[in-house]
Amino acid sequence: MQGPTRFGAERAGTHSMFVRSFIRGTRARMACVLAMSAVLGCSDEGGDGRTSKPPGTARIERPAAAFTSGVAGTFRCVAEDPDGDALTYVFDWGRAKADTGVSQRVPSGTAADVTTTFQTVGEFSARCRAVDTHGQLGGWSEHAGFAVQAPPPADDGKRELTLDVLGLGQVRSTPAGFEGCTGTCRARFNLGTHVALDVEPAAGWRFVGWLGCGAEPIPNVMLIESDRRCTARFAPKVELAAEWRQSSAWRPSDAAWGPGGTLLAVLDPMGMQGVVRVWNVSQGRLSQELRMKSAALRSVAWGSRVDDLAVGLADGRVSLFSPGTEEPYRTWKAHTGAVAKLAWLPNGAELATVHNIATGGAEVRFWDATTGTESRPPLGATRTVQELHWSPDGLRIALEVQEGQVELHTLDAVGPPLVVDNAESFAWSPDGARYAVGSYRNVRVYGTASQAQEASWPGTWSVSSRLDWSRTKDWVVVSDRIRNLVVLDVATGAVVAEASEPPADPLNGTGYGAVRFHPHGESFVAVEELPAAVSLFSVEAQSPRAHRRELLTHAKAVNAIAWAPGEHTVASAGGDGKVRLWNASGQAQTTLDGHGGQEVLALGWDAGGAWLATGGADGRASIWEPAAGVRVSGPFQMTPLAPERTPRVEFVALHAAGGEGYLAVAGAHPILTGRQTGVQVWDIRTGAELLYIPRTDAPVVALGWSALGLVIVHDDATWDFWSPETGARQRVEGPRERLSAAALSPEGTQVACSDRLGVSVLDLATGNLVAEAANTTEQRTLAWSPEGKRFAGGGWAELVFQWELREDRHLQSSVVGAHEGAVMGVSWRPDGQALTTGGADTALVTWRTRR
Missing domain, CATH: 2.60.60 (Lipoxygenase-1)
Known part of the structure; x- marks a missing residue:
């Protein structure tokens, strides 16, 4: 093992260190360049015996962005030579044509034009470089994109x-x-x-x-x-293609238990449209998502039958769903405006709906849900209704209204309602004989028949925003807007369980907007809008603290996915700064939190599946033993290029066994003019730095280990091999297209690439083309199947693709799924029968694959 290897932005003798090959017209183009170099000079020495320096990086210009097939067009190149030598420019036309363009020799710093004719129609990119009189090669320019169009037909209108x-x-x-x-x-x-x-x-x-x-x-x-x-x-369709899925939420606002307590519906207004997500709580995973194409969802309630899942719509309609179906089985018009709240008659088929009037007040209407017709006269309220609660016997309905009041209406009776002041929240006892109201640091209990106050219990919460009464115990759960959460014994006022988690900044967040006890147990769900959370709390007799289990995946985008090799565990990295581990059935196992709340962007397992490397926007990488939930090495800090400019670790590659090995990372440095990446490698046992590249020649799009060492793939379709034993680097050049994503094959012999023209598979040792397929969308992420015959990917088109490598050098594509935002990460299950993706929509989905 040699000492640390450090590379600057430029490396002396680059042209003699690296293997260069182009997949189309490779020999012809390179023969032209090498022959020209031989004519211009075979020595690196100038006339005075000094060593000649290579020209600087070229700049390419094109007067037009589009050319016509068969019509000559012009490109221009310019570079400067540090020795003042005259320069000749070489143009690489990429996939547009095989031959290479060569300019006249011009003085250093002088631009030269090359005129060429393209025959192939399509979108391409070109680049250029300078060659001095000694045959020294300068750096390639950036790619210049251009289109070649067919000659226009006569205008036929x-x-x-x-x-x-x-x-x-x-x-x-x-x-x-x-x-x-x-x-x-x-x-x-x-x-x-x-x-x-x-x-x-x-x-x-x-x-x-x-x-x-x-x-x-x-x-x-x-x-x-x-x-x-x-x-x-x-x-x-998701229900046919997905084995399991998890999701987060935009701003969840309410929840309703199914009658059996197995299913939980969560309302997420989600901007203009809205969605109701149904979780199978016993399995701990998402079961269904309900949407209406014609109107936004604004309220939810679940009746005594599993088929009575009601949603209120922004256009005033009410729809009833059976779980597992896409379309409602009954819809009717209830109000002229949005249905803000719903409540079912306990153990009945009657539904109450609320519409808050823009000019003030609200109307409450009652419906026979079997027919969609009104069942009793409507009620009016003088203030906006925030919640409504039907008494268990169906004789009364309580309205929580603005300004801290509760109106108790006796149905089918004449006269004004009973008004309870200083009441921010409300809950009926299971038998309806009592009710509780919450206020600032206080819960009061009243007898329903007598309206007399029976108890008053103080607490440490602020204004009680939500209350609910257990169906199985004489308990109430109290929540507020700064995340205080307490379970009280109604008879004694004693704290049964505490689940408060006050935020560091009370102004940052909304607190709990809904709490709902399980219909048959001592657990309850609490819903928080911001940051989004749907949490299940279990109250255990021997523990003063309620145990929390989070249903949502990540509060923000799922940035990366990684299945453990040969194991039944998949890891997801989130924009919320957490890494979550899931079993093969999609049930949450462990949460790792080691990046200071900043985005986690990269994941990578060791070959044995025992250790997991993570990298994040805090510029750090760590190695974890997920089974124990502990960090075993690191954190390793990437070196910033400037003070207070923290890099973002976007790729990690772990090569370890028996506590020995290497951790490689690639990170993006924040700069004003674009994206600059660097690479570092450490010994995971000693922490010693083995490789430091502060600036790569082009941004990194993939990082991994092969039999030849570390592979660093750049977005200009070049890649470097670095040997940890010798410290040497060797370069291979592929086709000249700007890559949006890349992935190394499991056996380390091929690389899958995505660019603006489609996807391709290249030989890792030579850069030669193995197979390709056109695609109208660029991929953001790619991953190979375990057997190395297929790869999958996704990107901004929101679709999840699979490509199968055929013997005829063709890639057969298929769509296996879709997200509702960009696909951010993909990883194959070790058996190759499914793959898991994560997206900007916060969803985590395992899709079945086909061959």
């Missing part, structure tokens, strides 16, 4: 609309042009035509949405004013 269909489904148009379009289709329409596109998912599939279609007032109607391109996305 029509324009072309191109449709890309991803997944299984078809698209038709009105007027005619697309009749059952699958794959990629093109049709021409008269200028000014409004083309309506209708989608039809295949059996078992759903339409996800349009992509890149422009900001049309009606998403599926396009005005043809120029050539346009649009993508229709289809994905398998």
